Amino acid sequence: MNLPSVNLIYFSPTGTSRKVVKAIGQGLEAKQINEFDITQTDFECKNFGNELTIIGVPVYKGRLPVEVIPRLKHFNAENTPVVLVAVYGNRDYDDALLELKDVSTALGFTPVAAATFIGEHSYSTESKPIAKNRPDEADLLKAKQFAGAILTKLEKNDGLELNVSGNYPYKELPNAPVMSPGTIAAKCTLCGVCADACPVDVIEVNKTVITNAKACIWCCACVKACPEDARIFDAPLINQITNNLFENCSERKEPGFFI
Numbered sequence: 665m666n667l668p669s670v671n672l673i674y675f676s677p678t679g680t681s682r683k684v685v686k687a688i689g690q691g692l693e694a695k696q697i698n699e700f701d702i703t704q705t706d707f708e709c710k711n712f713g714n715e716l717t718i719i720g721v722p723v724y725k726g727r728l729p730v731e732v733i734p735r736l737k738h739f740n741a742e743n744t745p746v747v748l749v750a751v752y753g754n755r756d757y758d759d760a761l762l763e764l765k766d767v768s769t770a771l772g773f774t775p776v777a778a779a780t781f782i783g784e785h786s787y788s789t790e791s792k793p794i795a796k797n798r799p800d801e802a803d804l805l806k807a808k809q810f811a812g813a814i815l816t817k818l819e820k821n822d823g824l825e826l827n828v829s830g831n832y833p834y835k836e837l838p839n840a841p842v843m844s845p846g847t848i849a850a851k852c853t854l855c856g857v858c859a860d861a862c863p864v865d866v867i868e869v870n871k872t873v874i875t876n877a878k879a880c881i882w883c884c885a886c887v888k889a890c891p892e893d894a895r896i897f898d899a900p901l902i903n904q905i906t907n908n909l910f911e912n913c914s915e916r917k918e919p920g921f922f923i
């Protein structure tokens with residue numbers, strides 16, 4: 665099957681969801697790939713017709729990152745076939761894929777396939793690595809194989825509703841304390857890379873770096889992007905989460921497919 669075009673929509677503060685979605689997209693060997701990166705607020709919107717679309721997002725607390733939903737609502741679809749991808753940090757994806765299915769269906773998409781992949785955890789550190797360097801070569805090969813399976817399914821056109829894992833009611837989101845990564849002034853060159861990387865525009869760089877912790881989503885885009893390792897998320901709760909993940913979620917998990 666030759667697809668004329670495929671749309672890729674992704675929210676990916678630390679780049680792992682983007683990698684997975686692009687690998688699946690390339691595996692589809694469409695003539696044209698259109699990318700809609702909704703990680704930053706200045707993305708283009710589109711009304712989609714019947715061209716295949718892939719939506720990829722990270723799992724936050726077993727759910728969709730909350731700011732993903734209003735961003736996805738900028739897109740309209742009309743029975744547009746969609747492939748749903750949830751990328752998680754080797755703990756669990758809980759209800760995120762089900763929530764993504766429900767949100768995309770409400771926007772007019774028709775889910776035809778879904779997958780879960782593993783990405784290096786946002787809170788992984790040098791000393792406590794969690795899913796370090798995932799997605800790796802083996803994951804990207806699985807992404808390509810998944811693309812092949814999607815093409816076969818589209819050819820069959822069986823019209824069956826897609827079932828994915830997850831439960832109702834969705835996992836409750838815990839109350840999050842107000843906090844954010846901070847900057848080690850002695851290392852910081854005020855280059856502004858952290859502010860550019862922030863998906864929710866909460867970092868201001870002038871004579872110092874000021875972060876509006878109230879609106880921070882803890883995604884660690886700024887930490888991973890800082891060229892001087894001057895941005896760190898050194899809070900007791902985050903250190904406790906990292907320790908807990910390192911202790912309990914180090915065993916390699918594998919991608920899962922719903923097709």
Ligand SMILES: Cc1cc2nc3c(=O)[nH]c(=O)nc-3n(C[C@H](O)[C@H](O)[C@H](O)COP(=O)(O)O)c2cc1C
Nearest residue numbers: 677678679680681722725726753755756783785786
């Ligand atoms: C606030 C927050 C919550 C997260 N919750 C989960 C989770 O519930 N389960 C999990 O396995 N990983 C969780 N992660 C890890 C991310 O899903 C994982 O690192 C993913 O690869 C990040 O995607 P990105 O690189 O596209 O930003 C969480 C990360 C953040 C920042």
